[in-house]
Amino acid sequence: MKHFARLLEALAFTPQRNGKIRHLVQHFRTRPDPERGLALGALTGDLDLRNVTPSLLRGLVNERVDAELFALSYDFVGDLAETIALIWPEAKDPSDPPLSELVHELEATGKAALPGVIAARLDSLAPSSRYAYLKLATGGLRVGVSARLARTALAEFGAVPVEEIEELWHGLAPPFESLFAWLEGGEKPVSAALAPFRPVMLSTATDLDALGAFDPADYVAEWKWDGIRVQASVEAGVKRLYSRTGEDISGSFPDLLEALDFDGTVDGELLVRRKDAVAPFSDLQKRLNRKTVGKTMLKSHPAALRAYDLLLHEGEDLRALPFADRRARLERMVLACDPVRIDLSPLLPFETWDDLAALRADPPDPVIEGVMIKRRESPYLAGRIKGHWYKWKRDPMLVDAVLLYAQRGHGKRSGYYSDFTFGVWEGAQLIPVGKAYFGFTDEELKDLDRFVRNNTVERFGPVRAVKPSLVLEIAFEGLNRSARHKSGVAMRFPRIARIRKDKPAAEADRLEDLAALLPPE
Amino acid sequence: MAADDLLFPTPEGLYCPGGDFHVDPVRPVPRALVTHGHADHARPGNGAVLATRQTLDIMAIRYGADFTGTRQVAEGTMTLGDATVRFHPAGHVLGSAQVEIETGGTRFVVTGDYCRHRNPVAEGFEPVPCDIFITEATFALPVFRHPDPAAEIAKLLASIEAFPERAHLVGAYALGKAQRVIMLLREAGWDAPIYIHGSLERLCRYHAEQGVPLGDLRPATDDSMAKADFAGQIILAPPSAFAATWAQRFPDPVIAFASGWMQIRARARQRGVELPLVISDHADWPDLLRTIEEVNPEETWITHGREEALMRQLALGQRRSRPLHLIGFEEEPEG
Ligand SMILES: [Zn+2]
Ligand SMILES: [Zn+2]
Numbered sequence: 001m002k003h004f005a006r007l008l009e010a011l012a013f014t015p016q017r018n019g020k021i022r023h024l025v026q027h028f029r030t031r032p033d034p035e036r037g038l039a040l041g042a043l044t045g046d047l048d049l050r051n052v053t054p055s056l057l058r059g060l061v062n063e064r065v066d067a068e069l070f071a072l073s074y075d076f077v078g079d080l081a082e083t084i085a086l087i088w089p090e091a092k093d094p095s096d097p098p099l100s101e102l103v104h105e106l107e108a109t110g111k112a113a114l115p116g117v118i119a120a121r122l123d124s125l126a127p128s129s130r131y132a133y134l135k136l137a138t139g140g141l142r143v144g145v146s147a148r149l150a151r152t153a154l155a156e157f158g159a160v161p162v163e164e165i166e167e168l169w170h171g172l173a174p175p176f177e178s179l180f181a182w183l184e185g186g187e188k189p190v191s192a193a194l195a196p197f198r199p200v201m202l203s204t205a206t207d208l209d210a211l212g213a214f215d216p217a218d219y220v221a222e223w224k225w226d227g228i229r230v231q232a233s234v235e236a237g238v239k240r241l242y243s244r245t246g247e248d249i250s251g252s253f254p255d256l257l258e259a260l261d262f263d264g265t266v267d268g269e270l271l272v273r274r275k276d277a278v279a280p281f282s283d284l285q286k287r288l289n290r291k292t293v294g295k296t297m298l299k300s301h302p303a304a305l306r307a308y309d310l311l312l313h314e315g316e317d318l319r320a321l322p323f324a325d326r327r328a329r330l331e332r333m334v335l336a337c338d339p340v341r342i343d344l345s346p347l348l349p350f351e352t353w354d355d356l357a358a359l360r361a362d363p364p365d366p367v368i369e370g371v372m373i374k375r376r377e378s379p380y381l382a383g384r385i386k387g388h389w390y391k392w393k394r395d396p397m398l399v400d401a402v403l404l405y406a407q408r409g410h411g412k413r414s415g416y417y418s419d420f421t422f423g424v425w426e427g428a429q430l431i432p433v434g435k436a437y438f439g440f441t442d443e444e445l446k447d448l449d450r451f452v453r454n455n456t457v458e459r460f461g462p463v464r465a466v467k468p469s470l471v472l473e474i475a476f477e478g479l480n481r482s483a484r485h486k487s488g489v490a491m492r493f494p495r496i497a498r499i500r501k502d503k504p505a506a507e508a509d510r511l512e513d514l515a516a517l518l519p520p521e
Numbered sequence: 522m523a524a525d526d527l528l529f530p531t532p533e534g535l536y537c538p539g540g541d542f543h544v545d546p547v548r549p550v551p552r553a554l555v556t557h558g559h560a561d562h563a564r565p566g567n568g569a570v571l572a573t574r575q576t577l578d579i580m581a582i583r584y585g586a587d588f589t590g591t592r593q594v595a596e597g598t599m600t601l602g603d604a605t606v607r608f609h610p611a612g613h614v615l616g617s618a619q620v621e622i623e624t625g626g627t628r629f630v631v632t633g634d635y636c637r638h639r640n641p642v643a644e645g646f647e648p649v650p651c652d653i654f655i656t657e658a659t660f661a662l663p664v665f666r667h668p669d670p671a672a673e674i675a676k677l678l679a680s681i682e683a684f685p686e687r688a689h690l691v692g693a694y695a696l697g698k699a700q701r702v703i704m705l706l707r708e709a710g711w712d713a714p715i716y717i718h719g720s721l722e723r724l725c726r727y728h729a730e731q732g733v734p735l736g737d738l739r740p741a742t743d744d745s746m747a748k749a750d751f752a753g754q755i756i757l758a759p760p761s762a763f764a765a766t767w768a769q770r771f772p773d774p775v776i777a778f779a780s781g782w783m784q785i786r787a788r789a790r791q792r793g794v795e796l797p798l799v800i801s802d803h804a805d806w807p808d809l810l811r812t813i814e815e816v817n818p819e820e821t822w823i824t825h826g827r828e829e830a831l832m833r834q835l836a837l838g839q840r841r842s843r844p845l846h847l848i849g850f851e852e853e854p855e856g
Pocket of ligand 1: 559613
């Protein structure tokens with residue numbers, strides 16, 4: 001376990017992507033099977049362990065540690081597993097079991113016996129292993145390693161293209177022994193999985209100036225829909241829905257899965273759509289991250305696919321063909337599908353970039369966040385390759401608001417006041433309209449933190465109310481009506497764009513200014 | 522007289538009317554007793570300062586010879602007005618002391634900052650029985666159990682072995698921590714020169730003069746050294762130096778930081794630390810509690826740090842305590 005603990009520590013503290021890859025490669029090289037494969041599975045989220053809940057852990061620690069002391073410690077440390085690992089009574093003679101022993105024990109233990117098993121392990125592990133163990137058990141490693149980065153490290157370890165690993169990935173499972181055998185010079189495993197994930201093509205950002213260098217005739221444009229980019233894959237009746245990083249999200253969208261009446265791999269946008277009306281992103285969010293979806297939700301929030309591209313069709317790999325050819329095949333294929341669930345992303349008519357700019361400035365649907373521009377000749381390429389696909393995002397909405405409350409952050413910002421609640425004027429009163437905890441630089445964070453400490457007028461627990469005197473320019477991606485908020489509006493992705501020290505609080509925006517930005521009812 | 526009429530906080534700091542002096546005042550006062558040379562405890566501009574010889578020397582190094590009107594070296598039992606005063610070692614930094622004050626029939630001990638781990642640069646802490654124990658609480662949360670510093674230094678040496686092509690920059694504050702890290706390295710067998718930032722030089726030289734064998738120290742800005750020459754070397758600097766272009770003279774540096782705060786991952790990440798070294802010059806939670814048991818006071822007063830947790834723990838053990846809410850001390854000082 002100490003090797004896994006050390007790996008987590010090294011990953012957590014190494015800021016650079018390349019450094020993280022180096023630590024991973026080193027781990028794969030030096031640890032035996034099945035230890036390295038289980039570590040990999042833990043990092044990629046492929047270890048299907050019974051998720052130990054935070055409330056179970058709180059229960060355990062409450063038996064050992066005074067609740068008030070724990071609360072004060074947790075407030076300071078900012079991370080539940082870390083607090084418990086540090087505060088847990090010291091083991092007299094710490095043991096160092098292999099990762100596999102702990103994984104198998106967690107797999108084999110029933111719900112009722114779980115608290116006892118976890119407490120016994122915490123009693124016998126050293127502090128850094130306690131932390132790693134708790135992270136493993138709760139399934140939230142959060143060491144800045146995505147499944148994609150882990151696969152990149154595997155590719156480097158075995159000196160093979162990462163795409164080959166991505167294509168294999170969904171046929172493999174921890175401890176990945178056949179994969180490691182291949183990467184060390186053995187035979188390549190044959191993907192047993194049908195309808196595997198194919199690496200997705202990504203776009204780079206552009207703007208009007210950059211587009212000026214291209215001939216509009218060589219390009220097509222589509223709306224950039226504000227849903228979730230997905231890949232729908234069907235092979236021999238096996239249907240799967242993947243996120244753009246290759247996570248299998250089929251379980252959350254049985255309604256859409258059922259409607260995948262084709263044989264092939266489609267690139268598209270996942271949306272909640274009621275007839276022709278695309279619902280805002282918040283509706284889609286309600287469907288996400290649910291292991292099971294209730295009947296009511298299926299009915300009220302129906303999932304749909306808006307198709308962008310066709311990678312494979314009836315056994316034929318189309319990825320090397322130009323976009324225009326793939327699009328023609330896609331159009332024919334979609335015709336045969338249920339239009340309530342699957343439709344085409346329309347191509348936009350334009351002759352000049354200015355035409356397109358005009359379309360983009362005034363999209364017909366609030367669920368559009370810009371336009372996508374694709375070269376007619378481009379093949380379907382894995383990854384973010386320059387020169388083929390471009391995204392031209394809508395400018396974010398802006399509002400000037402006044403800082404009202406600040407809360408100490410958790411995680412990596414736990415020493416700073418980093419969660420900011422801001423408000424706008426309604427009559428002579430400031431009414432909270434949102435909360436932002438990003439957008440600022442480290443320097444600005446220190447600045448804001450200092451402002452909060454020097455202008456506190458009241459404290460309640462971790463929250464401070466401040467003198468309403470600092471104006472923040474808030475950028476956000478959209479605005480919804482919300483009955484849950486006193487202001488009646490909810491912002492999407494609000495962030496602090498600028499600190500407006502130059503602006504007096506009285507000149508901040510008013511609630512009616514904000515309401516004017518709401519989509520029509 | 523009640524204890525809090527004999528010694529109490531004022532805006533200037535903790536004041537003893539019987540002896541007419543302040544302990545570690547944050548603003549200039551006619552007469553100051555100073556526990557140790559850290560900037561939040563020792564400030565210039567007082568009329569008179571009573572402290573250990575080493576603390577007086579350190580204040581003169583930091584603030585210039587005219588840092589106070591008059592100075593007096595603490596020796597034995599001293600009478601100040603109606604109070605008697607005696608200094609005892611605190612184990613925190615070179616010259617650090619606890620101040621024992623007897624006034625109005627009550628015995629107080631003001632710890633300043635203290636450390637119970639063996640510290641090769643400071644004389645070891647001595648528990649002094651008293652009626653009122655006035656303690657720091659910098660690391661007063663049960664999550665703080667400082668590991669063996671030798672094991673932390675072993676991490677640094679292992680990293681040098683794993684990344685021989687990189688320089689290792691260790692952040693350490695100029696007074697105490699820097700010299701402690703150097704001594705720990707020497708004890709672990711690191712005999713090579715250690716390179717130090719210019720701001721550490723005078724205090725390191727002073728430690729050497731006081732008989733702390735720091736070994737071969739060289740300026741990190743040595744112009745005869747090429748960038749590549751620093752591969753596999755250890756460079757000590759105050760953490761503030763890392764942000765500056767100063768750090769760019771070293772090859773792909775691994776940023777380490779020696780501090781008790783490094784126990785908390787978020788603190789390490791906030792500072793961009795790649796190699797956190799949990800080395801502290803303060804008492805950790807078990808040592809705070811052990812010390813209070815040993816000193817066994819009627820009441821414990823808490824000067825600065827995380828007083829809520831310590832008060833809670835003491836209440837659970839049926840001990841009386843109260844916070845002094847002294848101002849002027851950093852929320853998270855050099856740890
Ligand atoms: Zn100190
Ligand atoms: Zn202090």
